[in-house]
Amino acid sequence: MTMLATLSVVFFVLTMMAAPVAVSMGVSALVVLVVWGTPGVLFAQKIVNGIDSFPLLAIPFFILCATIMNSGGITTRVIDLFASALGRVRGSSGIVNVGTNVFLSGVSGSAVADAAASGALLIPEMKKDGYSGAFAAAFTACAAVLGPIIPPSIPLVIYGVIAQVSIMKLFLGAYVPGFIIAAALAAYVSVVARRKDLPARGWTSWREIGRKFRVSAWALSMPVLLMLGAKGGLFTVTELGAVLVFYALFVGWVIHREFEWRRFPAMLTDAALQTANIMLIVGISSFIAYLIVVNGIPRDIQAHLKAAELGPHGFMLLVNVVFLVAGIFLDSTPATIILVPIFLPSAIGYGIDPVHFGLVVVLNLMVGLVHPPIGLNLLITQAISRAPMTEVVRESLPLIAVVLAVLALITYVPATVLWLPSILGTP
């Protein structure tokens, strides 16, 4: 436990000094290595081994896929379809925002990428409808939380690798929670639109909606392809990522004729850099997770929890608090890799399904993306809306409460996660 405290204190101090997260983790691990005398060769070996994983290859594919979609005109067509279909609803741009994020989630897997993509397109539209810039920013940031929940999801891939759980089962388990959050956010924005008496944009003929649907059909079929691949066991998660990249290229270049090949090398470099940023943390976290396991910390925690007689409900409450706080101050990748090995054995001991546990963990960590003071999604959408940060934070509080209410439901009703994988019979 002294080792864990040393790791945490050094890491926290360095991170607050604005040292890169990977460097803070690496240096805190070095301190432990020197004080506790672990062989340094293990440090190098565990970092490389942490990265050397076939399922983790899916991460650059999902990032690249989102970039290709945005530049191939796929995202704009889907937004156009939603906007036409919902034109008769008051303040429809809010619901279009949720629908777009559900769709983007179905192909990108990253909340930050979704916040940037949907924010640039939809915050101006929401402002045109009469929403304040601050509300539009806060709402888009919260809607983008769907990115890592609805498959494919980078945090779920990382959790699956760490917890040794079927990633496809995690993906299927994430659909219902994702749609519950989407429905809750859509209901909330409808109430706001009604209260502010925002106007409807007007009718679009069914013929026009049908035409826009045909134009977007190729794009809309991407999440279907993903679900079929996941359910049917046609591809591994990594292969699915590669197939989606080729599919997005095909739709953007051949069908929509908007994809520009001259920009492709820059897209590849950008996706590789984003992946390197995540995977460097994955590698160093793997070594810290190794230190934690070798020093018997999960066993000690399990003993403490047993002595405290928490019970499964009390344990899940504790998990929510720990991961929520971790999500506010930490990037989701190190939080998953370091904390999951500590809490997962206890969760299994309480009879909690690792798939259910994984979804609760990831959702908690994602709330950190919209939770002040750091909330990366809020920073991105606030920059797009140019609204004062204090107003954006104020507008985000009720939205965070909505997401937390859904989180409580998912925590205490495991069927919300486990129902779909069980009826589809995923191994």
Next chain:
Amino acid sequence: MINVVRRVGETLRAILRQSLAALLAMIIVLVFAQVIARYFTHIATHHLAEISRLLMIWMVFSGAALLVANRDLIVIDVVHQALSGRARRLLTVANDFLTVVLLVFLGIHTWQLIEIASGKIAPASGLSYVWFYLPPILFCVLGTYFIFEKLVTFREDATPQTETDATIVPEEQHS
């Protein structure tokens, strides 16, 4: 001297950018080839999976070196933003120093690992494990060079050229 250091740095960054694009493109093609092989040509592709993983390791460490060069590693900069320009620069130098310490330590121990693993062969592709452990060395060498470059060029970059420039604080990128 400063110009030479800067020019070498720019060349290395350009090479890294091109390499990253090429590595990711190769990984995508290799993984897609596995799907084709499974459903159409029915050829075993364990070696392709292993090579994809190897390329990923090279991509991650080459990318990490470029991220160090661009100061683009993930940072939580809430406190940093509240500091004055001078304190911020001092903190940046301190963080660069910490990064070098980490890189040197990682480099030394990876080298020891290479010596241990030099006789071992990867099971599917038959490649030496040295290829798997070389990328961290590349990261350490290039990362240290880029930080050295920043320190060498720091004074010149910070020296105001005109009266207008005197008010500009060197920009740092944080994600």
